[in-house]
Amino acid sequence: MPKATFYTHVGDPAAFVCRLAERAVKSSSRVLLWADSPEAAERLDRQLWQFDPASFLPHELWVHGRALPQNVPLLVSYGEALPETAPGTIVLNVSADFWCYAPARPARVLEIIGTGLEDLADARERFKAYRKQGFEVEHHNMQGKA
Numbered sequence: 250m251p252k253a254t255f256y257t258h259v260g261d262p263a264a265f266v267c268r269l270a271e272r273a274v275k276s277s278s279r280v281l282l283w284a285d286s287p288e289a290a291e292r293l294d295r296q297l298w299q300f301d302p303a304s305f306l307p308h309e310l311w312v313h314g315r316a317l318p319q320n321v322p323l324l325v326s327y328g329e330a331l332p333e334t335a336p337g338t339i340v341l342n343v344s345a346d347f348w349c350y351a352p353a354r355p356a357r358v359l360e361i362i363g364t365g366l367e368d369l370a371d372a373r374e375r376f377k378a379y380r381k382q383g384f385e386v387e388h389h390n391m392q393g394k395a
Contacts, residue, residue, distance in 0.1 A: 251354055253379040257362040257372055258392035262343070265391070266361055267300040268292065270341055273307060273359070274322045278339045280354075282308075284327040285344040294325050295341070345371070358384070362390075 259265045265281070273280045293355040294310045307322035320322065329346065340355040358379070362372040380386045 251358070252383045253358045253360060253376075253384045253386045255362060255372060255376060255388045256391050257369060258390055259361055259390065260364060260391070262361050262363050263296050264300075266341065266343060267296055268308075268359070269359060270297065270308075270323055271300070271306050273339050273341065278322075278337060280323045280339050280341055281329075282323060282325045282341045283346070284343050286327055289343070290325050290327040297323070297325070299390075306322070323372050327332075330360045335352070346369050 253283050256265065256269070267318055270280055270282055282293055283289075284293055286287060287304065294308070297306055300306065306323060307321060309318055309321045310325040311317065311324040313328045327344065336356065338355055339357045339359060340360070341359045343361055360375060361367050369384065376386055376388070
């Protein structure tokens with residue numbers, strides 16, 4: 250059964266995304282960090298480079314339509330069509346898209362939700378959509394956590 254994990258009330262989404270991506274990669278998972286636009290993907294790429302000066306998180310900015318790199322644990326991309334990914338790939342979704350409807354349904358989706366009322370309202374709709382599509386859904390309230 251696919252799984253969707255929601256992290257809500259995230260005070261600093263950019264830093265949280267970097268920490269979560271690092272943790273997923275260290276667990277030997279391949280991660281696809283999915284953004285809304287080319288600009289958002291490039292911003293995430295820069296944030297990953299600047300995240301922790303004492304470590305290196307290997308990643309690559311990937312453009313839809315090109316072959317997926319095989320030896321890169323973290324891909325950063327954007328768009329409307331989720332690529333075919335290897336089994337076990339985690340999609341770290343920072344876009345507005347619902348991955349429960351993707352033809353190449355991932356086994357795991359991580360949703361990062363900020364503190365804004367609109368973000369939280371959208372998250373409720375996504376939560377319902379994932380559950381309706383047969384995903385096991387879990388929620389972590391990050392309010393007050395660093």
